[in-house]
Amino acid sequence: MKKENFTIKVNLATNPYEVRVGSHVLHSIGNELLNLGISPGTRILVVSNDDVATPYCGSILKSLESAGFLAKQLILNAGEKHKTIQTISLIHNAAYEHQLERDSLIIALGGGVIGDMAGFAAATWLRGISFVQVPTTLLAMVDASVGGKTGVNHPNGKNLIGAFHQPKLVLIDINTLKTLPQREFCAGMAEVIKYGVIGDSQLFKSLEGTNHLNSFESLGEKMILEIISNSVKAKADIVERDEKETGIRAVLNYGHTFGHVVENLTGYGHWLHGEAVSIGMVAIGQLSVEKGLWSSSEALRQTNLLRKACLPVKWPKLEHNSVIRSLQGDKKVRSGKLRFVLPSAIGKVNISSEIDIEEIKNLLNLLDRS
Numbered sequence: 379m380k381k382e383n384f385t386i387k388v389n390l391a392t393n394p395y396e397v398r399v400g401s402h403v404l405h406s407i408g409n410e411l412l413n414l415g416i417s418p419g420t421r422i423l424v425v426s427n428d429d430v431a432t433p434y435c436g437s438i439l440k441s442l443e444s445a446g447f448l449a450k451q452l453i454l455n456a457g458e459k460h461k462t463i464q465t466i467s468l469i470h471n472a473a474y475e476h477q478l479e480r481d482s483l484i485i486a487l488g489g490g491v492i493g494d495m496a497g498f499a500a501a502t503w504l505r506g507i508s509f510v511q512v513p514t515t516l517l518a519m520v521d522a523s524v525g526g527k528t529g530v531n532h533p534n535g536k537n538l539i540g541a542f543h544q545p546k547l548v549l550i551d552i553n554t555l556k557t558l559p560q561r562e563f564c565a566g567m568a569e570v571i572k573y574g575v576i577g578d579s580q581l582f583k584s585l586e587g588t589n590h591l592n593s594f595e596s597l598g599e600k601m602i603l604e605i606i607s608n609s610v611k612a613k614a615d616i617v618e619r620d621e622k623e624t625g626i627r628a629v630l631n632y633g634h635t636f637g638h639v640v641e642n643l644t645g646y647g648h649w650l651h652g653e654a655v656s657i658g659m660v661a662i663g664q665l666s667v668e669k670g671l672w673s674s675s676e677a678l679r680q681t682n683l684l685r686k687a688c689l690p691v692k693w694p695k696l697e698h699n700s701v702i703r704s705l706q707g708d709k710k711v712r713s714g715k716l717r718f719v720l721p722s723a724i725g726k727v728n729i730s731s732e733i734d735i736e737e738i739k740n741l742l743n744l745l746d747r748s
């Protein structure tokens with residue numbers, strides 16, 4: 379079968395870079411870096427975790443060494459509960475041990491947790507060194523690895539500590555998805571469905587027309603490449619227009635405001651990030667229906683598609699005051715006003731600050747009964 383490789387450019391004024399997508403391309407990382415003008419002899423720290431490092435780190439290190447780089451790996455514990463400022467210290471310690479200098483590089487090999495943390499460590503080591511994303515989850519391929527948001531959680535809120543720091547390159551090897559557990563694959567589909575709702579009704583319809591959405595095998599390589607290509611293009615387009623989220627980029631947070639509350643209040647790691655986003659999309663969709671902005675039939679199409687991807691859609695039992703406190707601590711609060719991304723059609727959303735606490739309380743009562 380012919381293997382398709384493609385490249386999507388993220389055309390930022392100061393930090394443009396490419397997202398290169400293919401199958402069995404990990405071994406090309408050394409040459410990719412040389413092509414970027416990174417000199418042989420450059421010190422590189424590859425940050426990963428066991429599930430990913432065992433099958434893939436060997437190939438990366440071999441490629442880097444063959445290209446003349448001085449590479450070392452750092453293996454961290456996996457999972458959202460380790461996405462903390464303490465783990466950043468471990469990366470900084472390894473950066474010190476490996477004598478990373480201003481022109482050195484960090485490579486993030488893993489899912490969004492590794493990508494966000496390695497990126498943040500790169501943003502802060504020596505006031506900022508370069509980094510490269512090699513995402514190995516569907517979620518990180520379609521979302522987290524692109525756009526330069528890096529950071530860690532704070533006990534009181536998701537991703538409250540962070541920096542914008544764009545990667546030099548994103549290298550996506552779809553073959554790595556073959557070892558990804560099914561639950562993780564499905565979590566990634568939540569962000570794909572998100573792109574459908576916020577702007578790409580064709581992608582949404584194409585997913586509706588696909589029988590199974592829950593694994594690499596059931597979707598097949600062609601469909602996976604289409605999904606990644608459409609998602610990365612959508613993300614790149616928005617990031618190019620609003621790199622630092624002063625406006626339109628907020629639409630990428632569709633479903634995330636309630637999703638972050640679910641992650642924070644149920645304990646990081648109980649629901650996977652994508653699962654919490656799925657629950658959050660249903661919740662905010664319901665609010666849009668309650669406000670008369672979205673039809674209940676389209677909201678049902680969203681719920682059905684999320685269900686088809688084996689994602690949770692039911693709001694968990696959460697104390698209402700805690701939900702409201704958590705919402706008020708979210709990054710998206712501006713001048714004390716909550717801001718939400720509300721759908722008005724499949725493929726169309728609006729950002730609104732016209733939502734008061736009473737509406738949230740009514741919604742929570744409704745979600746508890748649903």
Ligand code: NAD
Pocket residue numbers: 427428429430456457458461488489490491492494514515516517518521522523524525526527528537554555556557558559562565566650651652
């Ligand atoms: P994750 O990084 O926790 O990875 C999920 C699990 O899969 C881990 O246990 C990991 O070890 C394992 N894994 C990863 N790749 C594998 C592979 N190929 N084979 C086998 N196992 C593999 O989860 P995630 O869903 O990738 O990322 C979620 C994180 O991404 C959240 O912290 C979220 O806040 C963040 N995020 C960031 C952005 C952004 O723009 N920076 C966007 C979306 C999400």
Ligand code: GLY
Pocket residue numbers: 521524525527623627630631
């Ligand atoms: N995942 C939201 C963003 O990158 O802006």
